[in-house]
Each structure stands twice: as C-alpha cells, then as structure tokens.
Amino acid sequence: MGIQEQYRSEAAALLSSGEVKLVIGFGAGSTADRRRPLFARTPEEAQKFVLDAACIANLSTYLVAEGLLSDGKKVGVFLKPDGIRSVNILISEAQLKPEQVVILGYAIESGKDVAALEGRNISDFSIGEKIRKLTPPPHVIEAAEKIEAMSAEERFEYWKEEFSKCIKCYACRQVCPMCYCRRCIVDVNQPQWVSTSSHTLGNFEWNLVRAFHLAGRCASCGACDRACPVNIPLRLVNYRMGKEVRSAFDYVAGENSDQKPVLASFKQDDPETFIL
Amino acid sequence: MAKIGVFVCHCGENIASKVDTGNLVKALSDHPGVEICNEYKYFCSDPGQETVKRAIRENNLTGVVVAACSPRMHETTFRKACAEAGLNPYMLELANIREQCSWVHSDKDQATEKAIEITRSLVEKVKRNNELKPISVPVTRRALVIGGGIAGIQAALDIAGAGREVILVEREPSIGGHMSQLSETFPTLDCSQCILTPRMVEAIQHPNIKVLTYSEVEEVDGYIGNFKVKVRKKARYVDMDKCTGCGDCIQKCPVKKIPSEFECGLGNRTAIYTPFAQAVPNVPVIDKNRCTYFKNGKCKICQKTCQIENCIDFEMQDTYEEFEIGAIVVATGFQIQDTTLYGEYGYGKYKDVITGLSFERLASASGPTAGKILRPSDGKEPETVVFIQCAGSRDPSKGVKYCSKICCMYTAKHAMLYAHKHHDGNSKIFYMDIRAAGKGYDEFTRRAIEEDEAEYLRGRVSKVFEENGKLVVRGVDTLLGKPVEVKADMVVLATAIVPQPDAKEFAKKIGIGYDEYGFYNEAHLKLRPVETATAGIYLCGACQSPKDIPDSVAQASATAAKVLGLFSREQLEREPVVAAVGESTCAGCWGCVSACPYNAIEQKEIRDRNGNLVKEVASVNPGLCQGCGTCVTFCRSNSIDLAGFTEKQIFAEVMAL
Ligand SMILES: Cc1cc2nc3c(=O)[nH]c(=O)nc-3n(C[C@H](O)[C@H](O)[C@H](O)COP(=O)(O)OP(=O)(O)OC[C@H]3O[C@@H](n4cnc5c(N)ncnc54)[C@H](O)[C@@H]3O)c2cc1C
Ligand code: SF4
Ligand code: SF4
Ligand code: SF4
Ligand code: SF4
Numbered sequence: 030m031g032i033q034e035q036y037r038s039e040a041a042a043l044l045s046s047g048e049v050k051l052v053i054g055f056g057a058g059s060t061a062d063r064r065r066p067l068f069a070r071t072p073e074e075a076q077k078f079v080l081d082a083a084c085i086a087n088l089s090t091y092l093v094a095e096g097l098l099s100d101g102k103k104v105g106v107f108l109k110p111d112g113i114r115s116v117n118i119l120i121s122e123a124q125l126k127p128e129q130v131v132i133l134g135y136a137i138e139s140g141k142d143v144a145a146l147e148g149r150n151i152s153d154f155s156i157g158e159k160i161r162k163l164t165p166p167p168h169v170i171e172a173a174e175k176i177e178a179m180s181a182e183e184r185f186e187y188w189k190e191e192f193s194k195c196i197k198c199y200a201c202r203q204v205c206p207m208c209y210c211r212r213c214i215v216d217v218n219q220p221q222w223v224s225t226s227s228h229t230l231g232n233f234e235w236n237l238v239r240a241f242h243l244a245g246r247c248a249s250c251g252a253c254d255r256a257c258p259v260n261i262p263l264r265l266v267n268y269r270m271g272k273e274v275r276s277a278f279d280y281v282a283g284e285n286s287d288q289k290p291v292l293a294s295f296k297q298d299d300p301e302t303f304i305l
Numbered sequence: 306m307a308k309i310g311v312f313v314c315h316c317g318e319n320i321a322s323k324v325d326t327g328n329l330v331k332a333l334s335d336h337p338g339v340e341i342c343n344e345y346k347y348f349c350s351d352p353g354q355e356t357v358k359r360a361i362r363e364n365n366l367t368g369v370v371v372a373a374c375s376p377r378m379h380e381t382t383f384r385k386a387c388a389e390a391g392l393n394p395y396m397l398e399l400a401n402i403r404e405q406c407s408w409v410h411s412d413k414d415q416a417t418e419k420a421i422e423i424t425r426s427l428v429e430k431v432k433r434n435n436e437l438k439p440i441s442v443p444v445t446r447r448a449l450v451i452g453g454g455i456a457g458i459q460a461a462l463d464i465a466g467a468g469r470e471v472i473l474v475e476r477e478p479s480i481g482g483h484m485s486q487l488s489e490t491f492p493t494l495d496c497s498q499c500i501l502t503p504r505m506v507e508a509i510q511h512p513n514i515k516v517l518t519y520s521e522v523e524e525v526d527g528y529i530g531n532f533k534v535k536v537r538k539k540a541r542y543v544d545m546d547k548c549t550g551c552g553d554c555i556q557k558c559p560v561k562k563i564p565s566e567f568e569c570g571l572g573n574r575t576a577i578y579t580p581f582a583q584a585v586p587n588v589p590v591i592d593k594n595r596c597t598y599f600k601n602g603k604c605k606i607c608q609k610t611c612q613i614e615n616c617i618d619f620e621m622q623d624t625y626e627e628f629e630i631g632a633i634v635v636a637t638g639f640q641i642q643d644t645t646l647y648g649e650y651g652y653g654k655y656k657d658v659i660t661g662l663s664f665e666r667l668a669s670a671s672g673p674t675a676g677k678i679l680r681p682s683d684g685k686e687p688e689t690v691v692f693i694q695c696a697g698s699r700d701p702s703k704g705v706k707y708c709s710k711i712c713c714m715y716t717a718k719h720a721m722l723y724a725h726k727h728h729d730g731n732s733k734i735f736y737m738d739i740r741a742a743g744k745g746y747d748e749f750t751r752r753a754i755e756e757d758e759a760e761y762l763r764g765r766v767s768k769v770f771e772e773n774g775k776l777v778v779r780g781v782d783t784l785l786g787k788p789v790e791v792k793a794d795m796v797v798l799a800t801a802i803v804p805q806p807d808a809k810e811f812a813k814k815i816g817i818g819y820d821e822y823g824f825y826n827e828a829h830l831k832l833r834p835v836e837t838a839t840a841g842i843y844l845c846g847a848c849q850s851p852k853d854i855p856d857s858v859a860q861a862s863a864t865a866a867k868v869l870g871l872f873s874r875e876q877l878e879r880e881p882v883v884a885a886v887g888e889s890t891c892a893g894c895w896g897c898v899s900a901c902p903y904n905a906i907e908q909k910e911i912r913d914r915n916g917n918l919v920k921e922v923a924s925v926n927p928g929l930c931q932g933c934g935t936c937v938t939f940c941r942s943n944s945i946d947l948a949g950f951t952e953k954q955i956f957a958e959v960m961a962l
Contacts (some may be wrong), residue, residue, distance in 0.1 A: 099920075122894040123921075210942035212890045217943050220956035242941045293900030293939050297813055 032145050033080040036107070036133050041072035043105050049131055051097075052105035053088050054078040066091065080107065082141045087250035089115040090206040098129050105131040110146075111250040113154050114283035115206040118246055120151065121288045124209055127151045157284035165249065165268055173265050188233075194259040195232040197225065201239065201253035201263055207246045214238055236266070244270040245291035248283050307432040308340040310366040311424060312357055314348040314373035316403055321346075323407035325417040329372065332421045338432055340364050349379050354386045361390035368392075368431035372400040372424045393436035395881070395949060400427040426961040433954045437881040442928050444530035445631040446872040449474065451522055451815075454482020455501065456846025456857040457636035458508050463865030464634075465513035469872050472628055473508065474536055475518045479584035480505055482638050483847075486567060488668035488676070490854060491718040492745040498583060498671060505585040519590055523625065525633070525815045528903055528931060529841025530877045532630040540621040542591035543577070547616040550587035554607035554617065555579070563595050565673075569663040571681060572673030577607045577617075582671060591617075632841050632868040635825060636861065637811065639847035642697045642801040646704060650696065650798060651769040656682040657776060658769060658796040661715055668722045678726050680795050687730065687794030690723055691778045692716045693766050694736040697801030705801050705822060710851040712799035713740045717750040719797060720759035733760045733791055735780050743855070762789065769796055802851035816902065817842050824850050835864045840931075843867055882932035882949040884925045891922040891944040897936035898923060905929035906936060 040052040056067030056077050064084045068091075069075040089112045091097070092104065108116065113134060119125045127150065134146030134154065148154050164170065176184060199215070202208040215223045215235055223238060224231035247267040254264035274280050277300060280291040311333045315321035326344045334342040341360050347353050348371055360366060369392065371383050376399040384394035402420040410416040446469050450461045453475030461471045473480070484490075485505075487497035509516050517536060524535040543554075558575035565574040567581050574580075576596040579589045597604035598619060608617040641662055644652040651658045657680050659667075670676040680687050694716050697704030713736070720732040739761070741747040753759045766780035776793045804823035805811070812819045817837040818826040825848050828836040835843050845864040846857040871877070886897075888911060898906045909924035925936070925945075937945045937952075946952055 122896070124892070124894065210890070210892050212942060214941065214943045220953050222943075222952075222956070289899050290894075290896045290939075293896045297810055 032135060032143050033078065035145065036080055036135070037075055037078050039133060040069060040075040040078060040105060043131060044069065044075055045072045048103060049105040050100075050102040052078075052107075052133070053091050054105075054107040054133070055080060055084040055086070055088075058083075078107075080135060081143055082137050084135075084143075085109075085137070085251075085255075087112045087115055087204075087206060087248070087252050089119065090204060090252070092116070092130065093119060093124050093206060093209040095211065098125065101129070103129050103131055105133055107133045107135065109134075109250075110136060110154075110156055110159065111248050112206075113146075113151070113156055114160060115248040115250065116151055117156070117283040117286045117288075118248060119206060119209070120286035122246075122290070127286060151286055155285075157281075160281055160284050163249070165264075169264060169268060172262060173268055176265065177269075188236075189229060191261050192232040192236050193229045194261055195227055195236065196259060197227040197232065197235065198258060200256040200258060204252040204256040205243070206248070206250075206252075207243060208239075214242075236261075236263075240266045240270055243267050245274040245278075245280055246282050247271055307338040307368060308364060308366050309338050309368045309370060309428050309431055310357070310360045310364065311336075311339055311342040311428060312348050312353075312360075312369070312371045312373075313342070313344040313402075313424070314353070314371065315344065315346045316374060316407075317346065320373070320403050320407045320420075323410055323413055323416045324402055324420045325413060328417050329402075329420050329424065333372075333424055333428070336425055336428055339428060340366060348373055349382055354382070357383065357386050358390035361387065361392050366392060368396045368398075368428075368434060370398050370400055370424060370427045370431055372402045372420065372427075374403040375399070375401045375405075395437040396431065396434050398427040398431045398434070400424040422962050426958040429957040429961040430954045433951070433957055435948070435951075437948055440879045440881050440883070440927055441876045442530055442879055444871065444875060444877050445532075445629045446470070446875075447472065447628070447630055448632045448634060448868050448872075449522075449532070449534055449628065449630045450634045450636060452482070452636035452638055452846070452848065453477075453480030453508075453516070453518065454636060454638045454846060454857070455484045455504070455854055456638070456848075456852075456861045457482070457634070458504050459858045459861035460634045460636060460845055460865050460868075461508055461514050462504065462511065463862050464868050464872075465508075465511045467865075467869050467872075469513065469869065471511075471514045472534075472536070472630070473514055473516045474520050474522055475516070476521045476539075477580065478519050478541070478578075478588075478590045479580050479586070480508065480516060480518060481581075481583075481585065483662075484854060485581060485583070486569075486662060486665055486669070488665045488670070488672070489718065489722060491714045492743070492749040494718070494721070496670070498669075502583050502585070505583075509585050516586070517626075518586060522815065526904055527630075528929060530631045530871070531928075532633060532841065534628045534630050534633070536626050536628065538624045538626065540593075540623050541588065542593075542617060542619060542621050543589050544616045544618060544621075545586065545588050547613050548588045549613065550579075551612070552579075552589070553610045553612065555589055557606050557610040559604065559606060560595055560597055563592070568666050568673050569660065571663055571666050591619075632843065632871050633815065634843045634845060634861075634864050634868065635815070635817065635837070635848055636844075636846045637805055637808070637848040639802045639851065640805050642704065642803045644696070644798060644800055647696060647798070649768045650693065650766065650796070651771075651776070652798060655769070655771060655776060655796075656680075657687070657794065658798065661712065661719065661797055661799045664719050664797045665715075668719070668726070676726075678723055685794075686727055688727075689731045689733065689791070689793045690720075690795045690797060691776075691791055691793040692719060692732065692734040692797045692799065693778070694734060694799045695765075695801075696798035698799075699737060705803065707822075707851070708740060709799075709802040710740070711802065711853045713738075714743075714746060714749065714853065716797075716799050717741070717753040717759065720753050721757045724753075724757035724759070731760065732758075733762055733778075733793075735762050735764060735766050735778070737763070737765065743853075762791075764789070802847065804848065808848065815842065817844075824848065835860055835867055841871070880932060880949075881927075882947065883927045883930040884932065884934070884936055884945050884947045885927075886923045886925055887944040887946070888922045888924075890942050891940075892942050893921045893923070894941070895923065896939050896941070897945060900935050900939040901930075902933060902935060903929050903931050905931070 043049045052069045055064040058065040223234040387397045388394045400423045450457045450473045461473045465471045520538045523537045526533040558577045560576040564570040565572045577591045593599045666672040698709040741750045762782045764781040764783040768779045778791045782789045808823035827834045843864045845861040911919045
C-alpha cells in the first residue's frame with residue numbers, strides 16, 4: 030500500500046472514530062502539478078486526499094484559523110518537517126495546544142518520493158537535531174551570498190527595486206503560519222505606522238516590519254516566497270534574519286515546542302556588542 | 306481645544322548663545338494650538354516659575370511646554386509648578402533644547418532650526434497628553450544587604466540602628482571581607498581586626514539584623530519597596546544553633562594540609578574549618594570537596610569528636626528562604642587581580658614574590674607567622690624587600706586602565722610595617738606616581754620616606770629573576786634616567802583591585818548596570834553616587850570602584866541614609882507611566898510576559914456572559930510595571946500602549962519633525 034492509501038485510511042479512521050473533527054490535507058489542484066488544501070470532515074471525504082511530491086504547502090497555517098481549535102477538539106493535519114517545525118513554534122507561542130494536533134507526517138525525498146514519518150503527536154518528532162543541520166537549497170544560499178557580497182548601497186538599491194514591486198496584497202501574511210495576529214500592525218491606523226498604499230516607502234515599511242516580526246520565528250517553509258504574486262524573494266529576507274539570530278543567540282526557531290521567544294528573552298552569555 | 310503655553314528658557318547664555326530664542330518664540334507663537342509663548346532668562350527661578358503659573362491660570366492652558374534643559378534636570382520643578390496652578394502635572398513636557406541642541410551645535414541658524422523642531426514636536430505631543438494620577442504602592446521596610454565586608458556591615462548597622470530590619474547575606478562562612486585579612490591600616494596604623502571585630506560582633510548580635518553567612522542571593526523579583534528575594538543557605542554540615550564554637554572538630558580533622566584561602570595560601574586549614582580565629586559566626590563549615598567522608602564515604606571523625614549530639618550532620622542540604630524586601634544594598638566588594646598576568650615578575654615561580662594581600666597576612670599578628678615578616682621560601686628574615694606598585698593598574702596593555710587608588714597607600718604602609726619590625730631592613734619601592742590625596746595620607750607617605758627610610762624609585766620594573774639564590778629586580782629609575790637592578794630577598798606586588806569574578810553575572814541576576822570592568826554603576830557619578838539606575842537598589846564599598854576603608858564606610862552610611870529615607874514612608878508615590886494591554890487585539894503569544902524585566906505581565910482569561918472561556922490575553926499589573934516600554938516594542942500585534950508615552954503621542958512627535 031502506498032503512502033497515499035495508507036494516509037487516506039488513517040485519516041478516515043481518525044474521523045470515523047471521532048478522535049479528530051477534521052483532517053487537513055491535500056486534494057487535486059487546478060493543474061496536474063498543483064495541489065490544493067482539502068478539509069475532510071467525514072471518512073468519505075478522506076478518500077479524496079492526495080499525497081505526492083507536489084504536496085509542498087505548509088498546512089499548519091490553517092491550524093491557527095480563528096476559532097478552529099477553541100472547542101478543544103482535535104484536528105489532523107498532513108505536515109512535512111517544515112510544517113512540524115511551524116507547529117513547534119506555534120505551540121511555544123501558545124497558539125496551539127500540543128494535544129489538539131494529530132500529525133500525519135511525511136517527507137519528500139530527492140524531490141519525488143514521499144515517505145511517511147513515524148509518530149502522531151508533536152512530541153514524537155524530535156526534529157531539533159535535524160533542523161540544526163538543515164541547510165537551505167543551494168540556489169537560496171547562492172542568491173543570499175550574492176546579496177551579502179554587495180555594498181550597503183547596492184544592497185539597498187537591490188531591495189528597493191524588489192520591494193517597489195510589492196502590491197500590498199498581503200498574500201505573504203495570509204499564507205504564513207506565524208502571521209496569526211487577529212489584527213496585523215499594518216492594519217493599525219491610529220496612528221498609521223505603516224502606510225497602506227503601495228509606494229516604495231510604504232512597501233519598505235511593510236516588508237521590514239514583517240522581516241523583524243519573523244526574526245527567530247520563520248520555519249523556512251517558503252510559503253511566502255511562493256505566494257508572492259510579484260516574485261519578491263521573501264525567503265532570502267527570512268533566511269538572513271534566521272542566520273543573524275542563530276549567530277548572535279545560538280537560536281534556531283522551532284527546534285522544540287518550549288522555546289522562549291528569542292527577542293524577548295536573554296541568556297547570561299548573550300553577546301552585548303551594542304551596549305557600551 | 307488645545308491651549309498650549311510654550312516657555313522658552315535662555316538658561317543664562319547656555320541656550321541663548323546658540324539658539325536665537327526670539328526666532329524660536331516667533332515660530333512657536335504661530336504654531337496651531339499655541340495660546341501663549343514667552344521667553345525668559347531662567348524659567349527654573351522663582352519668578353520664572355511664577356510666570357508659568359500665572360500664564361496657566363490667566364489663559365486656562367490645557368498643556369505646557371518648557372523649552373529648556375533635559376527633563377532629568379527640571380521636570381519635577383515644572384510639574385510641581387503646573388500642579389500648583391491647577392493643571393495636571395502630566396500635561397507638561399520639557400523640550401530639551403540645551404543638552405540635545407545648544408550644547409552640541411556651533412551653527413546658530415541650524416541650532417535655532419533644530420530647537421524649533423524639537424519644541425514643535427513636544428507641542429504636538431502635549432496636545433495628546435492625558436491627565437494621569439500617581440500610583441501609590443506600599444513599602445516593605447526591611448533591607449537586604451548583600452556582602453558582609455566592612456561596607457555591608459556598616460550599612461547594616463546604620464539601617465538597623467534606626468530601627469529597621471536588615472537581612473545581611475554573606476557568601477563566605479564568616480562576615481568581615483577583606484578587612485579581616487589586613488594587618489594594620491593606613492593612615493593611622495590601627496590593627497584592622499581590632500577595629501573590625503567589634504563591628505562584626507555588633508552586627509551578629511543586633512536584634513534588627515539577621516546575618517546569613519555561607520548564603521547567596523538566588524533570585525530577585527519585584528521593584529522598589531516590594532522586592533521578593535530568594536536566598537540559598539548552603540549546607541554547612543554543622544548546625545548553627547547547636548554548635549558552641551569549641552573547635553574540637555577542627556583539631557581532630559585528619560585533612561590538615563589545605564592551603565587556607567584566608568591566609569592567601571601561606572598557612573593551612575582543615576576540611577572542617579572556620580576561615581579565621583575571630584570568625585563571626587564562630588561555627589565551622591565542612592569543605593565538601595576536601596572532606597574524606599564526602600570523598601571516600603569513611604571518616605566522620607569530627608562528628609565523633611563533637612560533644613553535642615547531631616550537631617555535625619552529613620545529610621544536611623542547601624535550604625532556601627524567601628524574604629520580602631523594600632531596599633537592597635549591594636556591597637559585594639572586590640578581588641585582587643590574577644598575578645599570572647605578569648609572568649615576568651615571577652609570581653608563582655619564585656616563592657618570595659608575593660602579593661600585597663599576602664604581605665598583610667605576614668604582617669598580621671594573627672597570621673601564619675604571628676606577625677613576623679619572614680620569607681615564605683625559607684622562613685628567614687628578608688634584608689631587602691622590593692615593592693612594585695601598579696602591578697596591573699594603569700596599564701592598558703596588560704592590566705587595567707584605571708588607578709586602583711589604595712595601593713600607593715598600602716605599599717607605604719607595608720614599607721613602614723617592615724621598618725618597624727626589621728630595624729635594619731631596606732625597602733625599595735618602584736612607583737609611577739605617589740597618589741596620596743586624603744586626610745592624613747600625604748603625611749603618611751612622607752613618614753614612610755622620611756622616618757622609615759623607604760626608598761622610592763620612580764619607574765617600572767621589566768623583570769624579576771633569580772641569580773645566585775637572590776631575586777633580582779630589573780627596572781628603570783626614570784628620575785636618574787638609568788636602568789637599575791636591585792637585589793631583593795622578597796618582592797611584593799601591589800596587584801590591581803578588580804571586581805569580583807562573578808560581578809557581571811551577579812549584576813544581571815539582580816538587575817543593575819556595570820562598567821566595562823564589572824564595577825557596578827551608580828545612577829549619577831556626581832549627584833547620585835550611591836544609587837543604581839534600578840530604583841530601590843543601592844551601592845557601597847569596593848564593588849563600585851576601588852576604595853579604602855574610610856571611603857567604603859562613608860559610602861555605606863550614605864547608602865543607609867538613602868534606604869532610611871525610603872523607609873520613612875509607608876507608601877511610595879510612583880509615576881503613573883505604566884503599560885496597558887488592548888485585550889481585543891492581543892494574540893496571547895506571551896512574548897511580552899517573557900520580555901517584561903519586572904515580571905509585571907500576567908495571563909488573564911476573558912470569559913463570555915455564560916462563563917465560557919473566550920480567549921486568554923496579557924494583562925499588566927500596574928503596581929509592578931516600571932514603564933520601561935519593553936513590552937510595547939515587543940508586541941507584534943501592537944496591542945500594548947504606555948501611559949504618558951502612547952503611540953499616538955510618539956507618532957505625533959515624530960510627524961512634527
Ligand atoms: C593588600 C590590601 C591592603 C589594604 N590596606 C588597607 C588599609 O590599610 N587601609 C584601608 O583603608 N584600606 C585598605 N585596603 C582596602 C580595603 O580592603 C577595602 O577598602 C575594603 O575591604 C572594602 O570593603 P568592602 O566591604 O567594600 O569589600 P570586601 O572587603 O571585599 O567585602 C565584600 C564582601 O562581600 C562578600 N560577597 C561578594 N560577593 C557576594 C555575593 N554575591 N553574595 C554574598 N556575599 C558576597 C565577600 O565574600 C566579602 O565578604 C587594603 C586592600 C588590600 C587589597
Ligand atoms: S505577497 Fe508579495 S506583493 Fe503581496 S504583500 Fe507580500 S511582499 Fe507584497
Ligand atoms: S506581519 Fe507581524 S503583525 Fe502582521 S500578522 Fe505577521 S506577525 Fe502579526
Ligand atoms: S506580546 Fe502582544 S499579542 Fe503577545 S501576549 Fe503580549 S500583548 Fe498579547
Ligand atoms: S512597560 Fe511593559 S515590559 Fe516594561 S515593566 Fe511595564 S509591563 Fe513590563
């Protein structure tokens with residue numbers, strides 16, 4: 030039995046036994062190589078789940094939908110390691126209760142084979158070690174290094190150019206599991222810290238705010254990058270912030286589910302190069 | 306409608322010489338909402354304040370901006386003036402056009418332009434200010450003194466003498482600190498122990514002082530008037546209440562060859578020990594790492610010797626005690642610098658190269674040689690002793706940049722003590738400068754030179770080495786402009802005074818600031834020298850900077866006066882600058898809870914009419930909040946605002962620029 034059949038029947042079993050009220054997985058998409066999220070509430074619906082190498086989205090973002098988990102019931106969800114990492118972050122930020130999430134874990138190997146991951150509860154996945162060793166794909170590192178090699182002025186020009194494309198659609202925010210705020214700072218208009226029209230300054234404000242809000246919280250799932258309709262390489266921003274946080278504070282987001290927020294906690298041996 | 310009064314101060318020439326105040330007044334008079342705008346030579350003077358008060362009354366002002374100096378200087382002055390004129394004191398802002406403008410600019414036109422912008426921006430802020438009421442919090446009138454050296458003891462005695470309770474925490478088995486190690490003390494040459502031990506005894510017997518030795522502060526929570534402090538009492542393995550201090554156990558302990566820390570390694574101690582004969586309390590401790598029983602599971606000779614049942618208890622564990630505290634005095638003292646920095650001086654290589662502190666032990670009547678100054682290597686009387694001052698101090702390349710302040714004096718003292726005990730001895734002192742400012746100090750060093758024939762050589766030493774069984778000190782005499790070599794029987798290094806090795810970690814633990822070395826920072830070097838920047842935490846003694854006994858004691862008494870001033874009231878008025886959470890947008894991420902340095906944020910449940918949990922949100926306890934704003938900057942969903950510095954106010958300020 031392939032993993033798709035295996036997970037279909039597991040999802041169906043979870044639903045028919047009443048253990049979970051909903052399973053979030055993937056269904057067929059608009060084209061042959063696209064998958065779209067599928068929300069199964071009955072064992073029959075679970076038969077429509079698809080699981081293959083095209084299932085790349087990070088479904089953990091649906092877990093923080095307002096009210097979904099407030100009844101205390103459980104939800105099943107198909108997650109890759111980056112999704113599991115997101116769940117760790119969300120638990121440590123008190124947005125999820127570990128006992129409410131049943132994980133149907135899978136990994137996509139060498140871009141085509143899908144393998145099941147052992148375990149159902151977040152505590153079954155000790156991913157800390159793996160995350161520490163994780164390196165982004167070569168093309169990301171290459172692109173990042175190119176930007177790092179630029180002078181400050183060149184870099185500014187580069188991002189100005191990129192951010193000037195932003196149309197403030199907030200797709201990046203919508204797709205990000207970590208953007209769970211009920212009211213995002215950009216929507217604050219008393220006072221209006223971030224201007225809403227899409228001109229370069231306002232775009233800068235928005236994208237920088239998001240970069241800081243994700244520092245030490247990004248699970249590197251690449252969802253924002255894929256969501257951006259104008260192809261701003263958002264992943265590079267988050268990658269760089271993650272690198273900063275790691276080198277300064279030896280902190281890697283989502284290693285486990287009881288991390289303290291890196292920008293709101295301190296260790297006695299933290300570097301203090303900015304304090305005289 | 307806002308009716309703002311703007312008052313532009315000249316501060317004599319301090320502001321007026323660099324800012325065209327006439328132009329400033331003209332520009333601000335036209336600013337929307339400004340009802341009245343005046344200038345005057347000194348608004349902080351009586352007539353100046355009267356002008357402000359009159360303007361408030363006559364024009365029914367709704368807000369006041371005084372364009373003058375830093376709010377740290379006169380905010381209180383003008384707040385009081387506002388209150389007296391019937392305006393809520395928080396409807397006042399100071400526009401700092403002195404420190405942030407006239408003092409730092411030379412171009413008058415540009416400075417004027419900047420002063421106008423600063424003042425305008427504060428006018429925009431004050432338009433959005435809200436009336437605030439001070440918060441009052443209770444004061445626990447009990448002090449914690451950390452460190453039982455002379456500074457800590459003095460502070461404790463002064464506070465206790467005024468009728469307030471004191472908890473004195475010392476991490477060593479006895480109180481006394483470095484002073485208990487000293488022989489005689491400059492500038493009067495009175496015996497250190499003789500003047501110290503009465504204070505130690507007074508402290509331990511004082512009904513208002515609870516002395517906790519062999520104890521450490523584990524946690525400090527809370528804020529001025531309301532600290533919660535957790536103290537760890539390390540297991541002594543000897544029952545404090547039962548022990549009579551007879552010392553039989555010490556006599557019988559088979560482990561006798563442990564170099565005594567108190568004697569700087571010049572003498573030995575046992576595994577069960579009191580650091581020195583006059584220790585207070587006179588109750589031994591067992592050094593777990595050296596005790597045969599703890600190492601091999603066999604011995605307990607001390608227990609068998611002890612006449613009192615269950616007095617020695619090998620099962621004893623560390624215990625914790627919590628205290629409610631109103632004020633904290635930090636008096637954790639100093640260390641001498643590690644001498645291995647100066648390999649060329651041969652410390653550690655030659656037994657007769659010693660530190661000044663070791664010399665104190667040799668010269669001390671209660672020391673390992675009973676006060677005879679003898680060479681550690683062979684116990685012979687040294688005929689020539691060379692003293693090297695600034696062995697680490699004033700040496701940016703290897704040691705520390707600062708002057709350790711006490712070494713000139715104690716080196717002169719050492720030369721004198723040596724001369725008094727060895728009438729034909731020679732002492733030679735290498736020095737950079739003789740710094741002897743203080744009552745009776747210069748006279749003291751003159752006496753060392755003139756009466757006790759200490760020979761001072763101005764210059765640094767490059768090397769100490771051994772030749773034919775004698776130490777040779779090679780240096781320069783800069784006054785003669787010649788290299789010199791002196792044969793010596795003993796060399797004494799005046800090592801630098803440095804902070805305790807754990808000073809920085811400790812500062813972080815209790816929440817106070819420190820300088821690049823680890824000495825604790827005062828709130829203001831000149832005007833608030835015994836307070837830290839953390840309200841309710843005070844400093845005294847050598848933990849702040851190198852100090853001698855007179856300075857440490859004076860500062861300790863000053864600290865006590867501050868603490869007693871705080872304790873003179875049952876309630877403390879606090880600034881109402883506190884944070885509040887917008888519950889509708891709070892996402893309950895608890896980031897602010899972990900960010901708040903004062904643990905002022907709690908989790909709160911929001912329930913609907915039927916009692917069902919809707920969500921959990923953050924909630925600030927205004928009694929604990931210190932208004933630092935950390936949570937405001939952390940909160941991603943922008944759900945926290947700080948009274949007196951609301952986002953609307955700050956935004957208006959920024960946009961006015
Ligand atoms: C060689 C030498 C000779 C000197 N001669 C003279 C002299 O002749 N005349 C003179 O006026 N001065 C002299 N001094 C200076 C004198 O020793 C100091 O001024 C004095 O000891 C300072 O007192 P203190 O209480 O600040 O610090 P300390 O004496 O260092 O006492 C600090 C106490 O705090 C304790 N402590 C530290 N950290 C903690 C903690 N975290 N928790 C609990 N307890 C803690 C320590 O164990 C210690 O008992 C001399 C100094 C030296 C080195
Ligand atoms: S998805 Fe792209 S275009 Fe849309 S708001 Fe984000 S960065 Fe801008
Ligand atoms: S960008 Fe920041 S404020 Fe906006 S939703 Fe994401 S985390 Fe919240
Ligand atoms: S940081 Fe903001 S969103 Fe998070 S708990 Fe605190 S107030 Fe709420
Ligand atoms: S302002 Fe915020 S972080 Fe600062 S003390 Fe108050 S609640 Fe804590």
